[in-house]
Amino acid sequence: MNRLLMTTTAVALGLTGPAFADMEAARAFLDNEIAGLSVLTREEQEAEMQWFVDAAQPFAGMEISVVSETITTHEYESQVLAPAFSAITGIQVTHDLIGEGDVVERLQTQMQSGENIYDAYVNDSDLIGTHWRYQQARNLTDWMAGEGADVTSPTLDLDDFIGLDFTTGPDGKLYQLPDQQFANLYWFRYDMFTDEKNMSDFREQYGYELGVPVNWSAYEDIAEFFTGRDLSHMGIEGDIYGNMDYGKKDPSLGWRYTDAWMSMAGMGDVGEPNGLPVDEWGIRVNENSQPVGSCVARGGATNGPAAVYAVTKAIEWLEKYSPPTAAGMTFGEAGPIPAQGNIAQQMFWYTAFTADMVGDGADAVLDEDGMPLWRMAPSPHGVYWTEGTKIGYQDAGSWTLMESTPVDRAKAAWLYAQFVTSKTVDLKKSDVGLTFIRESTINSDHFTERAPRLGGLVEFYRSPARVQWSPTGTNVPDYPRLAQLWWQNIGDAMSGDKTPQEALDALCEQQEQVLERLERAGVQGDLGPVMNEEQDPEYWLSQPGSPKAKLENEDEEPMTVSYDELIQSWQN
Structure with a gap:
């Protein structure tokens, strides 16, 4: 996404704060974009956003780039959530959208060359066997407990995610976060x-x-x-x-x-x-x-x-x-x-x-x-x-951090990955793209009301059949x-x-x-x-x-x- 479009989107959302972590920009985002469409109360939303503001301070002014395939959900992330995150945290995110095959090609190139092409990938969990065996993707279980502990949200709530079985290796470690x-x-x-x-x-x-x-x-x-x-x-x-x-x-x-x-x-x-x-x-x-x-x-x-x-x-x-x-x-x-x-x-x-x-x-x-x-x-x-x-x-496009990405850039990208999957954001994002990742979103009153217009999608994701x-x-x-x-x-x-x-x-x-x-x-x-x-x-x-x-x-x-x-x- 180009910088002009990001700036235009930020202005449209009322996100005109300085290039530093900014709670005023967070409140504008909650008012103008989330607008109550969240599983969290407004007080809980502000508390979650305050954590992002505080955690991002060491990285304010940093420019990072992430990539995903082009589907409605990722278009929303790139066009709306990325500029919002940038305004709230001061971390400038460029979220590129390319074909699915191109995402795999870039990832493969980074694995083979060790060159940091992107700071994070939304990469299908189909590669879990690859990531587990080559050990070139950061093991998120150890990352969250160790090097990335200071940038791991206390409200991430992994138990709320429905696709963790797909992104966990035979060693019991989590290698990707569903998006x-x-x-x-x-x-x-x-x-x-x-x-x-x-x-x-x-x-x-x-x-x-x-x-x-x-x-x-x-x-x-x-x-x-x-x-x-x-x-x-x-x-x-x-x-x-x-x-x-x-x-x-x-x-x-x-x-x-x-x-x-x-x-x-x-x-x-x-x-x-x-x-x-x-x-x-x-x-x-x-x-x-x-x-x-x-x-x-x-x-x-x-x-x-x-x-x-x-x-x-x-x-x-x-x-x-x-x-x-x-x-x-x-x-x-x-x-x-x-x-x-x-x-x-x-x-x-x-x-x-x-x-x-x-x-x-x-x-x-x-x-x-x-x-x-x-x-x-x-x-x-x-x-x-x-x-x-x-x-x-089930396609489970998931955030993947490569070992070849410098630690500070990986931390900044991890903050963005958690922001776009946060409970504050997920209900609104799911309302746009209809690609569910959280139990709390699937079981929300909002999707109970919307279910009749979605032809069985909500019923399927609430059903026991889903695990097959x-x-x-x-x-x-x-x-x-x-x-x-x-x-x-x-x-x-x-x-x-x-x-x-x-x-x-x-x-x-x-x-x-x-x-x-x-x-x-x-x-x-x-x-x-x-x-x-x-x-x-x-x-x-x-x-x-x-x-x-x-x-x-x-x-x-x-x-x-x-x-x-x-x-x-x-x-x-």
């Missing part, structure tokens, strides 16, 4: 599903009730039913599609699969927040959390029957039930399409798009009172899935190197250049090449890979758990559930 969190869920047109004619026609054609699909068989039936269906009786014109996805050979195609599509199919082992010993990437670890293989021949599952089933179904549904243009779209291009009104359901929909679904330009999916015609619900699972296995992904959605776990030892392999190989399958089996065979082999290089280099010490010897795949497929042997019939009995009954069960 925003959103899930991939099932999205559907509630009005289409509860229309009497649609319900009657579906029951007559398929022999069971139209509702939220519990498994992939039901999802497929519903996709077939709505694709090409005439909904003029509902006043909906144009071509209707029963599925939405994307398939362009682009880095975002990799996220589509590493973001738990395989575990939704049932590829991984039982476990929360991630399957062990085999995770949602198909990587197997030993009892010391050391990766031992990715291919079935080494006990992994990346090229196993469940993974092949997962990719096969995604391609089939993209071709049969999605808009013709979807195959050439990226994540960012496909995300807004359901808001145009002709998509009946989407298996893999990120709640980060909720703000767009209830705002300007979403008239096609809102009623005349501005209430959503859509809902979100738990994603259905594939035929290989078993109870206790994760069933979806999690980011990439600690089995992945080097996210930057391994993630780039996924989109290239999956892209070969999506384009038809390779069969799903061929593409996944290549993927697991390439993952193992990276694991073997890490093992030989010894750069991760006792935490790095120790590869299993290859065996006949049938040995591993005959063992309990993942990798799982191919089922004779991959078409299970379809099941649906009433959305209203589902929500009621959560509330009870």
